[in-house]
Amino acid sequence: MSNLSRPELKQVWALADSKKQGFLGLTEFITAMQLIALAQEGHEINSALLKNAAVLESLNLPVMEGLAALQAKTNVSPVKEKLEGNGTAELQSNPLVKLSKRKSAKKSLSSVAPVTSVTDGLKRLYNEKLRPLEVTYHFNDFGSPLLTNSDFDAKPMVMLLGQYSTGKTTFIKHLLGCSYPGAHIGPEPTTDRFIVVMSGPDERSIPGNTIVVHAEMPFTGLTTFGGAFLSKFECSQMPHPLLEHITFVDTPGVLSGEKQRTQRSYDFTGVISWFAAKCDMILLLFDPHKLDISDEFKRVISSLRGNDDKIRVVLNKADQVDTQQLMRVYGALMWSLGKILNTPEVVRVYIGSFNDKPVNEEAVGPIGNDLFEKEQDDLLVDLMDIPKKACDRRINELVKRARAAKIHAYIMSHLKKEMPSLMGKAKTQQRLIDNLEDVFAKVQKEFHLPAGDFPSVEHFREVLKSGYKIDDFEKMKPKLIQAVDDMLGYDIPELLRNFRNPYE
Template identity: 70%
Template sequence: MQLISLAQAGHTVSSDLLKTEFNVEDLNPPVMDGLDDLLSVRMHPFILAGSSQIEISASGKYSKNIPLKTVTSIVDGLKKLYIQKLKPLESMHRFNEFVSPALTNSDFDAKPMVMLLGQYSTGKTTFIKHLLRSGYPGAHIGPEPTTDRFVAVMNGTDERSIPGNTVAVQADMPFNGLTTFGSAFLSKFQCSQMAHPLLEHITFIDTPGVLSGEKQRTQRSYDFTGVTSWFAAKSDLILLLFDPHKLDISDEFKRVISSLRGHDDKIRVVLNKADQVGTQQLMRVYGALMWSLGKVLNTPEVMRVYIGSFNDKPIHVIDDGPMGAELFEKEQDDLLNDLKEIPKRACDRRINEFVKRARAAKIHAYIMNQLKKEMPSWYGKAKAQQRLIDNLETLFEKIQREHHLPPGDFPNVDSFRETLKGYNVDKFERMKSKMIQGVDDMLAYDIPKLLNTFRNPYE
């Protein structure tokens, strides 16, 4: 501080200056330009005490920014942004109970995930075995429904299978949110660990074959569609596997695919075992698959379908038509290249999912606040709540118009209505505009600053 005072007094700062004796009482204290102006602004004491960077937001108010010197990477910055700005908003408005459980450090640090979905005996487990060049602990392959549980194939020091209840409580694994599905599901979930160079970069989620008829809905002791939706939100890539002999998309499989709504960019369709039919049959099978997918995936774009035979056996072409082994090899190379790009895109995907979550939390806060505002102060609360539940579509439209929000970001009305029936709307809290402004500033300033400061840690 004395050196700063001497420099401001006109002395040249050098090693000789340190040897010169000065009367400390004759020195003026250091002057900081702009400090008086900053202190004259009436600000919240928490902002002054806890932040080394203060920035004026678009609304003209001061907002707290995370000092980049305390951040080591993009992922570390997202963790701090979540704890300081997004998680308080989620906790206040019960976002974790309605939409998605709260995130933990393991959710940010987890390796990219690839989930495989399909009906039984479409080659999901064989696909993983083909990529690993070996089977994983607990893998069963056969023409009948063999995989009866969700299996997370991860990297580990030795080969072992860990039961689901144990996996869900381990802090270093990103599966804590599965506890919401209860012990009935956790008994049908396991983690298979093995040392493998591919698993150092990617985690595979093997799933039970989707059943047909009422067995899917009544004979499973857990919410299969809900679990699939949870894994879809965590996954970086979702592979829908089809068999040339199992092209029919049952009502249950359609429900599962519908649960992937909002993750269309992650979905890849694989027509597996394509070498089991001839050229003419393959052409008809491809057309039938595209027709079936067109009825389920309500998108104007054409879904990319990879054709191949992903197993350890050499490709065997039935006839010598124009679509021979070369076609299958090129299609398989395209899909494998897509898989190789997953670790490079993991950081972008993580930021994308974080931004989607922040937007969803904002809209959830607006919904809960509007529900609270619509409730009467004294009498008739039960009837008012039932009226709000019955007219949720109108409520969503009102919030959308009032706050100029995109309709695609709103939750599914039917699912939200079912969840809302178990709560007392009168107990909800009013929204704090300061929290909403903090999330807006996070999206507008903090995340772009992170991207400009740090490089992709997965490259």
């Protein structure tokens, strides 16, 4: 209605939605209207103009094409804004509220109940259409835990993984430009716990048992790992502009040797897998002098299955070797990863020295120094894109989860159908578990499903052996499957049409 170009409206939205919420509250809406008025008067759109009291005092209302006709229909008189000295505006009334009361003839998500953003719509769709299917067939026990509202509202997360002393804590400190509460740095295994570094009003550390009972935080699902893990889990809060957009997860250094694995008092790979499903990016850090991938590290990387698109590799402390050695180290690293990451694509590797110390130019030379600067810039651009892509990531994760839940329902209903009604249930269950590969193949052929979407046979077999009775599961419920199909085919596309990503 303002007749501004799409690039100008993009900039207006980006400046108004400063918290990257995907929708505008009253204050953000006022800011957007002020920016539109400034653009219509020929000013260049930027945040500095909003702090110029002289410009704002002489600012007219934005001109909206067709608004006068709308006001005449709804009997709303034109509104005059009273501008205050600090550059904010006080709205006496809002005629645009009337627009939200228009009813659509076609029944859809937006007509059943109004939603304010893509995130709000996804939350509603999950609770109404996907969650009932997951609960019915116990998908949370075989795959990811059930989602809560805080999972949709949470800031994007970046998890750092690596062996001890590869620079994970130093990497976070380097990005923040300062240390955070609970950070310990040293050549020995210093970080012995999972630390979530997030924004907060002041600097403080919160114990794990306290975090998981906070309904506003997306960590309630970690209670399944028990008190032994929660004693090794904490949240570090501090006020920082970067943490307003991204949350970092610092992890204990992955150790080598069977003794270290068996003496962990909690399921380490299970926790890593839980965080991997929630994170938007996973950084695997390597040291030029620690390229060997231990058995536990191999299990950790294998637990990231299904999240391959989130993985980035960082070859840290690269200034400790010269250029020739760096080439050999890079080749050895790619060879080691190629045996574990079972993907035909080459994983993205960032090379550099991510700390506050100056690069050792005597070792790497001018070519290496220039390379490190470009690699660091590329990684920072990748990290800065995370908040912009958070909305797309949530949609992608929900669609992927819905497809996995559907396949899980098909598998469990097929197993239920194969069970006898009276005698021989235990033997039949054992036979079905032993021949899960054949069951998967039958389900895939019957429903024409892609093989790549099926879960790991070994993991599925282990969960079934842990005390489940196949006879207790539900038979096929077509209504639940149809609800998920409708969500994927109609509701999500309609939601995206109504609320476009402002960064596209």
